[in-house]
Amino acid sequence: MKKSESTWASAVLNPEGLPRVAYGQGIYVYDSRGKRYTDASGGPAVYSLGHNNPEVNEAIHRQLGQIAHGYRYSFTSDAQEELSALIEEACGNDLTGIVYVSGGSEAVESALKIALQYHTATGQKTRRRFISRRRSWHGNTLGALSVSDFISRREPFEGALMEASFLSSVNSYRPPAGVASDDVARFCAAELEDEITRLGADRIAAFIFEPVVGAAGGVVPAPPGYARLIREICTRHGVLMIADEVMCGSARCGTWRALEHDGVVPDIMAVAKGLGGGYLPLGATIYHQSVLEVLARDGGPLTGHTFTAHTAACAAGAAVQRIVKRDNLVSYVRQAGEEFKRMLQHALGGIEAVGDIRGRGFFVGVEFVADYTSKKPFDVADQFNVRFNNQAVGRGLLCYPVSGNVDGIGGNAVILAPPYITTRTELEDIVQCFADCTKATLRELGRM
Numbered sequence: 001m002k003k004s005e006s007t008w009a010s011a012v013l014n015p016e017g018l019p020r021v022a023y024g025q026g027i028y029v030y031d032s033r034g035k036r037y038t039d040a041s042g043g044p045a046v047y048s049l050g051h052n053n054p055e056v057n058e059a060i061h062r063q064l065g066q067i068a069h070g071y072r073y074s075f076t077s078d079a080q081e082e083l084s085a086l087i088e089e090a091c092g093n094d095l096t097g098i099v100y101v102s103g104g105s106e107a108v109e110s111a112l113k114i115a116l117q118y119h120t121a122t123g124q125k126t127r128r129r130f131i132s133r134r135r136s137w138h139g140n141t142l143g144a145l146s147v148s149d150f151i152s153r154r155e156p157f158e159g160a161l162m163e164a165s166f167l168s169s170v171n172s173y174r175p176p177a178g179v180a181s182d183d184v185a186r187f188c189a190a191e192l193e194d195e196i197t198r199l200g201a202d203r204i205a206a207f208i209f210e211p212v213v214g215a216a217g218g219v220v221p222a223p224p225g226y227a228r229l230i231r232e233i234c235t236r237h238g239v240l241m242i243a244d245e246v247m248c249g250s251a252r253c254g255t256w257r258a259l260e261h262d263g264v265v266p267d268i269m270a271v272a273k274g275l276g277g278g279y280l281p282l283g284a285t286i287y288h289q290s291v292l293e294v295l296a297r298d299g300g301p302l303t304g305h306t307f308t309a310h311t312a313a314c315a316a317g318a319a320v321q322r323i324v325k326r327d328n329l330v331s332y333v334r335q336a337g338e339e340f341k342r343m344l345q346h347a348l349g350g351i352e353a354v355g356d357i358r359g360r361g362f363f364v365g366v367e368f369v370a371d372y373t374s375k376k377p378f379d380v381a382d383q384f385n386v387r388f389n390n391q392a393v394g395r396g397l398l399c400y401p402v403s404g405n406v407d408g409i410g411g412n413a414v415i416l417a418p419p420y421i422t423t424r425t426e427l428e429d430i431v432q433c434f435a436d437c438t439k440a441t442l443r444e445l446g447r448m
Helices: 007-013 054-064 078-091 104-121 142-146 151-157 181-199 226-237 258-262 289-297 311-326 329-348 384-394 424-444
Strands: 021-025 028-031 036-039 095-101 129-133 164-167 204-209 240-244 268-271 283-288 354-360 363-368 400-403 412-416
Touching (some): 036 424, 078 283, 095 104, 095 289, 104 268, 283 289, 311 329, 329 363, 384 424, 412 424
Parallel strands (some): 129 164, 240 268
Antiparallel strands (some): 095 283
16 A cells, blocks of 8 residues: 555555444444544544434434335335425525435436436537546545546546546645635636636536535635636536535535535535434435426436435434534534634644644644645655544544645645534534644654
């Protein structure tokens, strides 16, 4: 395994050294030896309501007592219809089409297929190509992987992936060469239009992007104005806009739709993770009424799987979303998220290796650098993320280290994405432990 590969990949491929999970309660997880861990990343930004929520558990139990799964071509269900109503209300803006899947990669895959089917149904079958961005991650299926720029995860499959265009990362902290931070939005939007013009608009199916880049970038929000500019460009050229909100959506950023923050509505969006909170596998591809009407004339969306709209999974998702709505958790995440960032800025202030603290709501990234002024990342051989993760796990803190966020090889960031139920006192504890881990890692590297 290459040293540039992430801690995530190492854990997946080498699970023998992992502790055995026993149970969870709220924001805490306990292993079989009784050690308690604070789940400060919600796993991979999944556990929106934490663990072992009795109301969600009861909803699943109640559904299993009736039927686990009514096959989608034979039945709809109360659980599916309730979840759909909650999603439509949360999204608004005529985002009324929904295809349920079992996770984020499937949600993105369905988004790509819906875009292609839409253009075929409107007599534009030449629109086959997708445009994406550097330092993006959209999923593990071959289609989703084809529009992802994550070197270590793509490499084994190169040659079998479909061709796509990749534009510059949209990152104000690390702008494209020669571009000022304040000009990133305009520059990157112009880059999109230039690529559409170069290839010909009649060849482009969709532009796919993460409103807040997750695993590939270490939580990178789009700069102000960017989303509006690309919305205008896509509309002008008949290119569909796909928002990948698998990680940043479902209230994670303090608005139910991440793009709501930017005042923009996509044609198609993918959600998962926080939608069902990890209680059962669940994701969804959501699309605009204008797309729905075209697909309806074509017999409906030609995507989905055996377990699409799995009844018990929909019951879990409906229970999670009822609680999010009833307890005003979207507003809480937005307000407490700002405090969370301020706490981190205060606790990490003066540490020169902390290059950037960024994010929205309960989706925050801390980027570490070897040189504060030049923003040079740590050498890959330093294994910063491995060291940091070891310090964190040793202290019972679960976070999400990512590597390669600068150029696919170099770069170190850590994602914090606590459950929406995390109290302010618990946030303070997370911040203090995170600061301790930071200092210990830097001492280990001789940087403090």
